[in-house]
Amino acid sequence: MTETTTKKRQDRFDPTIEAHWRDFWAREGIFTAGRRPGAPSRYILEMFPYPSGDLHVGHLKNYVIGDVLTRYYAIRGYDVLHPFGWDAFGLPAENAAIKAKRHPREWTYTNIAESKKSLGIAGIMYDWTREVTTCAPDYYRWNQWLFQLLYKKGLAYRAKSLVNWDPVDQTVLANEQVDSAGRSWRSGAIVEKRELEQWFFKITDYAERLLNDLDTLTEWPERVKTMQRNWIGKSEGAEVHFSTSAGDLTVFTTRPDTLWGATFMVLAPEHPLVAALTATEHKANVTACLAAARMKSEIDRTSTVKEKTGVFIGSYATNPVNGEQIPIWIADYVLMGYGTGAIMAVPAHDERDFAFARQFGLEIRVVVQPEGAQLDGATMIEWWTGDGVLVNSGPLDGIPAGKGEGQSVKAAIAWLEAQGRGKGAITYRLHDWLISRQRYWGTPIPMIHRADGTIVPVPDDQLPVVLPDISDFLPRGRSPLAAAEDWVSVADPETGEPARRDTDTMDTFVCSSWYFLRFTDAQNDREIFSKESSGTWMPVDQYIGGIEHAILHLLYARFITKVLYDEGLVPADEPFRALFTQGMVQRRVRIALETPAEGIVQFPEELRRKIELPAEAVSIDAARTALKPHGYTLEQDGATWEAVSGPVTMSKSAGNGVPVGPFVRQYGSDVARTVVLFAAPPENSMEWTDEGVAGAQRFLNRLVALFRPDSEAIADAGARYAATGARLPTDGMSPSERNLYRRLHVTIKKVTQDTEAFRFNTAIASMMELLNDLYRYRTDAGLATPVFGIVAQCYARLLAPFTPHLAEELYSWFGGEGTIYDAGWPIWDEAALIEDEIEVVLQVNSRVRGKINVPVQANEEELRTWALSNERVQREIEGKQIRRVIVVVGKLVNIVV
RNA sequence: GCCGGAGUGGCGGAAUGGCAGACGCGUCGGUCUCAAAAACCGAUGAGGGCAACUUCAUGUGGGUUCGACUCCCACCUUCGGCACCA
Numbered sequence: 002m003t004e005t006t007t008k009k010r011q012d013r014f015d016p017t018i019e020a021h022w023r024d025f026w027a028r029e030g031i032f033t034a035g036r037r038p039g040a041p042s043r044y045i046l047e048m049f050p051y052p053s054g055d056l057h058v059g060h061l062k063n064y065v066i067g068d069v070l071t072r073y074y075a076i077r078g079y080d081v082l083h084p085f086g087w088d089a090f091g092l093p094a095e096n097a098a099i100k101a102k103r104h105p106r107e108w109t110y111t112n113i114a115e116s117k118k119s120l121g122i123a124g125i126m127y128d129w130t131r132e133v134t135t136c137a138p139d140y141y142r143w144n145q146w147l148f149q150l151l152y153k154k155g156l157a158y159r160a161k162s163l164v165n166w167d168p169v170d171q172t173v174l175a176n177e178q179v180d181s182a183g184r185s186w187r188s189g190a191i192v193e194k195r196e197l198e199q200w201f202f203k204i205t206d207y208a209e210r211l212l213n214d215l216d217t218l219t220e221w222p223e224r225v226k227t228m229q230r231n232w233i234g235k236s237e238g239a240e241v242h243f244s245t246s247a248g249d250l251t252v253f254t255t256r257p258d259t260l261w262g263a264t265f266m267v268l269a270p271e272h273p274l275v276a277a278l279t280a281t282e283h284k285a286n287v288t289a290c291l292a293a294a295r296m297k298s299e300i301d302r303t304s305t306v307k308e309k310t311g312v313f314i315g316s317y318a319t320n321p322v323n324g325e326q327i328p329i330w331i332a333d334y335v336l337m338g339y340g341t342g343a344i345m346a347v348p349a350h351d352e353r354d355f356a357f358a359r360q361f362g363l364e365i366r367v368v369v370q371p372e373g374a375q376l377d378g379a380t381m382i383e384w385w386t387g388d389g390v391l392v393n394s395g396p397l398d399g400i401p402a403g404k405g406e407g408q409s410v411k412a413a414i415a416w417l418e419a420q421g422r423g424k425g426a427i428t429y430r431l432h433d434w435l436i437s438r439q440r441y442w443g444t445p446i447p448m449i450h451r452a453d454g455t456i457v458p459v460p461d462d463q464l465p466v467v468l469p470d471i472s473d474f475l476p477r478g479r480s481p482l483a484a485a486e487d488w489v490s491v492a493d494p495e496t497g498e499p500a501r502r503d504t505d506t507m508d509t510f511v512c513s514s515w516y517f518l519r520f521t522d523a524q525n526d527r528e529i530f531s532k533e534s535s536g537t538w539m540p541v542d543q544y545i546g547g548i549e550h551a552i553l554h555l556l557y558a559r560f561i562t563k564v565l566y567d568e569g570l571v572p573a574d575e576p577f578r579a580l581f582t583q584g585m586v587q588r589r590v591r592i593a594l595e596t597p598a599e600g601i602v603q604f605p606e607e608l609r610r611k612i613e614l615p616a617e618a619v620s621i622d623a624a625r626t627a628l629k630p631h632g633y634t635l636e637q638d639g640a641t642w643e644a645v646s647g648p649v650t651m652s653k654s655a656g657n658g659v660p661v662g663p664f665v666r667q668y669g670s671d672v673a674r675t676v677v678l679f680a681a682p683p684e685n686s687m688e689w690t691d692e693g694v695a696g697a698q699r700f701l702n703r704l705v706a707l708f709r710p711d712s713e714a715i716a717d718a719g720a721r722y723a724a725t726g727a728r729l730p731t732d733g734m735s736p737s738e739r740n741l742y743r744r745l746h747v748t749i750k751k752v753t754q755d756t757e758a759f760r761f762n763t764a765i766a767s768m769m770e771l772l773n774d775l776y777r778y779r780t781d782a783g784l785a786t787p788v789f790g791i792v793a794q795c796y797a798r799l800l801a802p803f804t805p806h807l808a809e810e811l812y813s814w815f816g817g818e819g820t821i822y823d824a825g826w827p828i829w830d831e832a833a834l835i836e837d838e839i840e841v842v843l844q845v846n847s848r849v850r851g852k853i854n855v856p857v858q859a860n861e862e863e864l865r866t867w868a869l870s871n872e873r874v875q876r877e878i879e880g881k882q883i884r885r886v887i888v889v890v891g892k893l894v895n896i897v898v
Numbered sequence: 899g900c901c902g903g904a905g906u907g908g909c910g911g912a913a914u915g916g917c918a919g920a921c922g923c924g925u926c927g928g929u930c931u932c933a934a935a936a937a938c939c940g941a942u943g944a945g946g947g948c949a950a951c952u953u954c955a956u957g958u959g960g961g962u963u964c965g966a967c968u969c970c971c972a973c974c975u976u977c978g979g980c981a982c983c984a
Contacts, residue, residue, distance in 0.1 A: 227902065231980050254984060334982045344984045353982050430983060681910060692923050763912070766921035842917050847965045849917055887964050892916055897964050
């Protein structure tokens with residue numbers, strides 16, 4: 002190697018240093034929890050992934066954020082728990098394995114090994130002694146234990162009901178896993194409704210607590226809390242019983258006070274009393290309507306919002322308040338899944354009932370009259386809502402409408418309760434959690450079906466029920482486990498008679514609803530985790546993940562934590578004290594176009610498939626026009642033309658992922674981390690670009706180029722740093738030294754505060770500013786000085802959360818021993834932030850008309866005098882009358898004329 | 899339709915009542931080089947002026963204030979969530 006290349010290498014950030022430090026951290030156990038017994042603790046956790054194999058830099062963002070916090074708290078002297086695991090069971094893993102034509106187990110473990118390697122070379126440090134893998138028997142054994150705990154507590158039950166069936170994935174799904182368009186969250190297929198007997202977790206028992214405790218989660222994004230509130234969907238009102246020929250018909254209403262205005266009733270088509278209440282002469286109509294409703298998908302049922310369909314079924318119900326006979330209809334705007342599946346219709350005071358009544362010519366009776374107006378149903382054009390007083394309502398006449406004390410709703414409930422025709426009631430939109438899955442790759446449900454039809458738990462000493470290793474695991478509408486006859490046949494644990502195992506597996510979200518608890522005691526083979534361990538670490542201090550889990554995972558995890566809290570196993574009844582939802586990493590997709598001739602391009606097959614484009618070769622202009630509506634632009638790169646998309650989320654399917662391995666080898670993980678952290682605030686999505694990479698690289702190169710040549714001199718300052726922290730006596734410093742010293746403390750403060758507030762982009766920006774100052778200072782001062790030495794020592798420490806490899810490298814150059822994470826975080830000195838002289842802005846009529854430098858202690862009177870005697874200001878105010886002078890000490894003087 | 903967030907240079911973004919555009923990218927000019935790259939130095943919101951300087955400018959319109967990106971009201975756009983929930 003020649004001298005020049007050696008020198009060049011020295012002056013640049015060298016990614017080959019990284020491996021050494023990663024080995025060092027792992028060997029020394031720097032990020033193993035419990036390293037600092039007695040120190041304050043922090044539990045930092047990123048949502049664990051399902052093992053997809055090769056990681057790209059987009060996956061990294063989530064982990065980098067957790068790693069930054071882990072290292073920040075480590076260097077501050079905390080005992081940090083930062084564990085990792087694999088959400089290895091479930092549909093995503095199983096479907097991918099099927100597609101790859103491999104056994105899910107083999108596929109999963111291969112991917113885990115690959116992903117783990119990527120995380121390793123990215124320098125994300127975890128306490129791997131606590132790694133959990135949900136598809137391992139030593140994990141799902143406790144998943145089965147948890148199921149049985151819920152069963153014992155009456156929170157797991159088996160019931161026959163109308164459930165969501167995914168025809169593509171061939172399994173049932175929980176409500177949370179079906180989107181508003183009626184599609185599976187995973188397969189995207191329109192779900193069908195099937196009547197099946199399935200296992201449920203009784204999450205509705207916890208609805209009130211899940212709702213109320215959201216208020217205690219002050220460090221959760223408001224957005225996520227709102228989504229959970231909407232999902233739980235609490236409504237307060239009353240149940241009212243109407244009598245019919247087939248017995249009592251109960252409805253739920255939030256407005257029992259409008260009962261006197263109920264002029265008909267509507268049942269959901271699936272309502273159990275429909276058959277009994279259908280009069281013979283209406284049977285044909287009703288059957289047709291039911292058939293039509295069943296044919297409609299969820300989308301159809303919700304897309305025709307305004308247009309109501311329904312039929313009269315030939316029966317009447319008695320309105321309990323006045324004995325009136327009101328007709329009973331069925332219509333699919335009434336949903337079986339909410340309330341009681343039946344409503345009393347009050348067309349004058351409900352928009353939907355109004356539309357229905359207008360369509361079918363039913364009576365509209367006004368029972369709430371606004372002051373000064375005369376509403377009547379016949380002429381009411383717009384459905385009306387608002388305040389008023391009750392009319393035509395017997396004992397409630399004259400009472401003001403409203404939910405408060407002394408208002409109509411409370412009065413109506415009191416009346417119903419006194420008459421025995423109803424009571425106050427609360428309804429939630431949240432339903433019990435359907436956890437059975439007719440799929441292979443999951444935790445077997447640890448229950449046994451006895452010959453007499455009863456169901457008993459597998460005795461604890463027979464857990465785990467190990468997932469059998471079968472080769473024919475493809476989904477086929479019932480669990481593939483049912484075909485494993487040897488496994489299914491089992492002796493009744495009490496009588497020894499032949500019995501059969503439950504052949505369904507559990508929803509993978511059960512696995513992920515408590516993994517953060519297992520991390521506190523991952524190797525415990527006697528219990529799910531010890532009380533002491535969960536007591537040490539829970540709740541998770543900072544949870545980091547994507548917004549896509551706002552309802553699913555986060556709601557389930559809160560539920561299970563509350564159940565375990567009630568059991569006395571966990572000290573906290575909320576699992577995640579603070580939640581951070583990070584934005585996506587995006588990148589443009591670049592597709593090279595074929596150029597059969599000069600000025601002519603042809604779209605390649607992959608692009609034509611994605612968007613409708615002509616197959617034949619076209620001119621550059623025509624290509625540009627064709628691409629534009631699809632969000633692509635045409636760019637020239639040398640001789641080749643490329644179609645370039647807008648930024649889209651990095652993914653395997655979009656083909657725009659930057660693989661971690663090759664990138665880190667070429668540039669270093671510190672560069673990747675800087676790109677991700679600096680480009681945008683972490684909650685925003687960010688675009689990964691070559692220019693961004695170059696910028697990050699430039700920053701690290703400049704650091705190395707500045708510090709490396711002076712590292713010996715800086716090392717001398719190390720002893721001083723150790724003795725005094727970041728502080729130096731400022732007496733005798735030159736102005737430029739004093740200024741640099743002040744800038745150091747400004748930076749320490751900013752980086753500290755920004756890091757704690759997740760403003761990593763501005764933290765890094767302030768370090769860049771300090772670096773620019775250092776370059777300027779070096780030009781001024783020429784050589785290494787005690788101030789420069791202290792700044793460099795602190796700088797290495799400030800880098801430790803963000804670019805850890807370089808930070809350790811600098812630390813060792815600067816004479817540091819052991820790890821920088823034991824070296825302490827710099828503490829800023831408020832006194833050092835104060836400038837001797839500050840610039841004060843002079844304004845005339847709020848417009849900047851000059852600036853003066855004044856001593857920082859200058860008082861109001863002095864500032865006023867200086868401002869008014871300023872030449873520039875005098876010119877401006879000449880001949881004008883001064884009306885007012887506003888002086889803001891340390892900032893500005895504004896003269897109003 | 900309802901609820902919530904956001905709107906700032908060519909771009910990502912800073913600034914939460916006091917000099918709008920920190921930091922970075924890009925672009926332009928320069929130094930070095932046979933040349934290029936890299937690196938370094940300088941410029942860079944728009945308009946006007948030879949210049950000192952000046953006008954306009956944070957989605958739109960209004961308001962509060964000596965002073966508004968920042969606070970208040972209305973609207974527009976956009977992103978996200980919910981959506982026949984009785």
